[in-house]
Amino acid sequence: MDEFFTAPVVEKQAAVIPDALWDMTILGAGPGGLTAGIYAGRSGLNVIILEKLSPGGQIAVSEQIDNYPGFPDGISGTELVERMEKQAVRFGTRIVMEEVMRISKEGKLFVVTTTGNKKYRTKTIIISTGADPVKLPVPEEEKFRGKGISYCATCDAAFFRGKDVAIVGGGDTAITDALHLTRFANKVTIVHRRRELRAVKALQEEVFANPKIMFQWDSIPSHVIGDEMVEGLEIENVKTREKKVLKVNGIFAAIGTVPNSKIVRGIVELDERGFIKTNHNRETSVPGIFAVGDVRDTPLRQVITAAGDGAIAEFSAENYIKLMER
Amino acid sequence: MEKLLKEQDVQYIKELFDRDLVDPVELVLFLESEGSDKVTAANSQYLQHTEEIAKEVSEISDKIKLTVYKDDKEKEKEYGVKEISALFIQGKNSDRNVVFYGIPSGHEFSSLLEDIVNVSQGTTRLSPASKEAARNIKVPVEILVFITPTCPHCPGAVKTAHQLAMENKLIKAAMIEANEFPELSKKYNVYSVPKVVINEKVQFEGALPEDMFLNKVLSAVGESQE
Numbered sequence: 294m295d296e297f298f299t300a301p302v303v304e305k306q307a308a309v310i311p312d313a314l315w316d317m318t319i320l321g322a323g324p325g326g327l328t329a330g331i332y333a334g335r336s337g338l339n340v341i342i343l344e345k346l347s348p349g350g351q352i353a354v355s356e357q358i359d360n361y362p363g364f365p366d367g368i369s370g371t372e373l374v375e376r377m378e379k380q381a382v383r384f385g386t387r388i389v390m391e392e393v394m395r396i397s398k399e400g401k402l403f404v405v406t407t408t409g410n411k412k413y414r415t416k417t418i419i420i421s422t423g424a425d426p427v428k429l430p431v432p433e434e435e436k437f438r439g440k441g442i443s444y445c446a447t448c449d450a451a452f453f454r455g456k457d458v459a460i461v462g463g464g465d466t467a468i469t470d471a472l473h474l475t476r477f478a479n480k481v482t483i484v485h486r487r488r489e490l491r492a493v494k495a496l497q498e499e500v501f502a503n504p505k506i507m508f509q510w511d512s513i514p515s516h517v518i519g520d521e522m523v524e525g526l527e528i529e530n531v532k533t534r535e536k537k538v539l540k541v542n543g544i545f546a547a548i549g550t551v552p553n554s555k556i557v558r559g560i561v562e563l564d565e566r567g568f569i570k571t572n573h574n575r576e577t578s579v580p581g582i583f584a585v586g587d588v589r590d591t592p593l594r595q596v597i598t599a600a601g602d603g604a605i606a607e608f609s610a611e612n613y614i615k616l617m618e619r
Numbered sequence: 620m621e622k623l624l625k626e627q628d629v630q631y632i633k634e635l636f637d638r639d640l641v642d643p644v645e646l647v648l649f650l651e652s653e654g655s656d657k658v659t660a661a662n663s664q665y666l667q668h669t670e671e672i673a674k675e676v677s678e679i680s681d682k683i684k685l686t687v688y689k690d691d692k693e694k695e696k697e698y699g700v701k702e703i704s705a706l707f708i709q710g711k712n713s714d715r716n717v718v719f720y721g722i723p724s725g726h727e728f729s730s731l732l733e734d735i736v737n738v739s740q741g742t743t744r745l746s747p748a749s750k751e752a753a754r755n756i757k758v759p760v761e762i763l764v765f766i767t768p769t770c771p772h773c774p775g776a777v778k779t780a781h782q783l784a785m786e787n788k789l790i791k792a793a794m795i796e797a798n799e800f801p802e803l804s805k806k807y808n809v810y811s812v813p814k815v816v817i818n819e820k821v822q823f824e825g826a827l828p829e830d831m832f833l834n835k836v837l838s839a840v841g842e843s844q845e
Contacts, residue, residue, distance in 0.1 A: 297768075298623050298672060298728045346775050346826055347726070353771035371726070371771065390775075392828055408828060409746035439811035439824030448770035451798050452810045522808065543810070 299375055315339050317610055318405050318415040320393050320556070323350025324596045325586030326421030327377040328603030329610075334384025336611055342381070343407060345392035350374075350423040351550070351587065352596050354447040356473050359495070361596050373596065393556055396582075401617060403581065416617065417581050417610040420557060420569060421603065424550035424587040424594070429461060433517040441523025442544050446470035449543075450477045458543035459484055459526050461514055467547035468492040468500050474545065475505040482507045482539055484514060484528055509539070517544065552588045564590050575606035581617075583610055623668065624675050632732065636680040640739040643682050645709040648673050649700050650689045657703040662721065662799040669704045669722045676731070682739060701793075702800055706731075710738030712785040721796025725768025730777040730794065743782035749833050753786040758840050762792040765804060765814040772826040776813035779832045790836075 317333050319326045322344035333340040347353065355370030364373075378388065391407035396418065398404075405413040426444040428434050434442065443449040446460075450473055458478045460471045463485035469492075474481045483490075483500070488510050490497050500506055511532050518525035518538060525538045552568045562570045562578035568591075569577055569584040577584050583606040586599030624632070650666055651657050658666070670687065677685035688694045698707060702720040708731075709715070717738070723731040737743050743750065762780040766773035780792035797804045797812060807816050811824045815832075821839035 297725055299625070299628050345828070347729075347771050354769075371769075408830070409748075439814065440808065441810055443811050445770065445772075445811075448767055448772070449811050451767055452804070522810070 313339065315341055315413055315415040316614060317417045317419060318343065318413050319419045319421060321350060321421040321423055322388055323421055323423050323586055323599060324352055324374065324377060325599035325603040326419065327381050328600040329419050329421065329585060329607040330381035330386040331384060332604055332607035334381055334386040341387045341389065341413065343389055343391050343393055354445050356447050356469065358596060396556060396560060416614050417583065419606050419610065420582065420584040420588055421586050422553035422556065422588050424552045426546060427549045427551055429514060429544065429546040431514050431517050437517045437519060437523050440521065441519065441542055442517065442546065444546055446473050446545050450474050453478045453543040455479050456542040457540060458545060459539050459541045460545040460547065462547035463487060463490040463492065464547065465492045465496060468496040470545055470547055471500060471506055472503065475503055480507065481505055482509055482541065484509045484512050486513050486531060487511065550587060550594065554588055574609040575602055576609055581613055620667065620671050622675065623672050629679060633679050635732065639736045640680055640682045642711050642739050642741060643684065644735050644739045646673050646677055646683060646685045647698065647707040647709055648685065648687045649695055649703060649705040650687060651703045652690055661801050662703065665722045665799055666704055669706065673706060683735065708734045708738050711741035713738050714788055716784045716788055716791040717781045719794045721799035723794065726771050726774050727766060727768055727777060727794060730774045733778055734781050737782060737785055743785050745782050745786065745829060749829055750786050752833055752837065753783045753790065756787055756789060756840055758789065760790040760836060760840055761818055762790065763795055763816040764793065765795045765797045765807065765809045766812050767797055770812045773813040775826040776815055779829050783836065
């Protein structure tokens with residue numbers, strides 16, 4: 294049985310004073326935002342983190358993280374994030390569950406407005422809103438989402454006990470998900486558009502050794518078949534154009550991410566895919582607004598890089614505050 | 620049985636309860652013995668753990684009282700128990716309408732703690748507009764929230780549903796741990812969590828912000844309201 298009971302720290306922090314002037318407002322409590330929160334708290338800044346769902350961001354659904362230094366036996370995403378939260382709260386950082394609706398400028402300050410029309414006046418903003426999974430590119434996506442199509446193997450794998458499932462993708466997430474799914478599913482087929490996987494070698498070795506996992510190389514999904522629920526996935530071979538149908542009840546997609554940058558669209562500069570452009574100080578095109586982790590134009594989207602970004606952005610933001618108050 | 624809560628977490632929860640609990644809260648837990656039609660291969664292994672965690676949480680503060688009913692059909696009827704285990708959070712703003720079916724473990728443990736605080740304070744964290752809309756509902760509403768303990772987006776849906784129930788006694792809100800109730804999950808075609816079912820007719824998957832969640836509730840009661 295894999296139960297766990299840990300006390301969420303979010304509830305035990307100091308109260309948020311209304312109308313306070315914040316040194317730093319962090320949007321999103323994933324590894325990047327939480328690291329910035331830890332650094333800011335230790336620097337004695339008056340800092341608040343706003344999170345719309347639950348702390349952790351994408352990494353909270355990761356069953357096992359084996360590439361974050363200091364955990365030789367690996368650690369679950371949930372536990373790693375809970376530790377980061379506790380660490381941030383220990384240094385006085387507030388974390389509140391509110392969704393940001395709007396960012397505006399008021400003289401030298403910014404105003405962050407959340408649901409319920411709450412306003413946070415702040416000297417700096419760190420955007421750590423992360424990214425969401427890319428939707429499965431088939432015409433039937435909307436119809437079958439939640440009816441066999443899933444983007445969270447950790448959440449939904451148990452519903453496919455004894456069934457056949459497909460996973461679309463070939464990166465670390467897809468392979469980790471495939472391995473997790475073998476604990477429940479009868480057979481797991483990995484559908485990947487290339488002839489080889491992008492995932493790291495260690496994961497590849499594990500996946501090739503698993504007798505429950507099959508591969509469909511050079512293939513992309515074209516249609517989802519079914520009446521009410523998913524009954525099959527039609528795939529197309531990108532080389533031969535040949536089509537075939539995999540009889541599956543579940544389709545898990547791990548084919549990259551789209552940045553959650555809507556809140557700053559039209560405010561800071563984005564690249565053509567919507568990721569926030571930053572310099573080496575993690576500054577955006579607007580002085581006083583910084584971006585970290587998966588939402589920015591980074592070459593590598595990992596817990597460790599998000600955390601590193603958080604530290605740099607906090608350092609830059611502190612310097613910005615000093616200059617501003619000189 | 621070995622303690623489920625780590626000593627350090629007990630300390631965290633104690634600080635939270637000492638600071639935030641106001642009025643008494645009663646946890647009412649319903650269990651049944653092996654052999655009952657409500658105890659299956661899927662949920663039997665969790666019953667002992669559910670009782671243990673309820674016990675450990677209630678021991679942290681003298682404002683929390685645990686009452687356990689085992690094989691008590693009459694009490695079950697009084698509370699409208701649908702599945703076993705059923706854990707009701709009873710207090711100032713809840714009366715047999717805030718319930719967890721199955722174990723509140725994993726990410727849902729935070730829902731349990733937040734419910735206890737809300738009920739003890741007799742208030743919720745919903746926005747004033749949501750509170751008013753919830754209070755204005757004049758017909759019975761039943762909200763089922765299917766979850767798995769490993770789902771990080773699920774407590775949002777559970778907490779919203781439970782808080783709506785705390786605002787209006789006509790609203791009954793239940794968390795359902797999908798692994799423990801495969802038949803029920805099958806009946807409602809649960810293949811992705813959170814999945815919310817309102818009055819049997821409005822269904823949606825995913826964690827919605829409070830105002831959109833409320834709109835789904837209002838659309839479910841829409842016709843009968845007029």
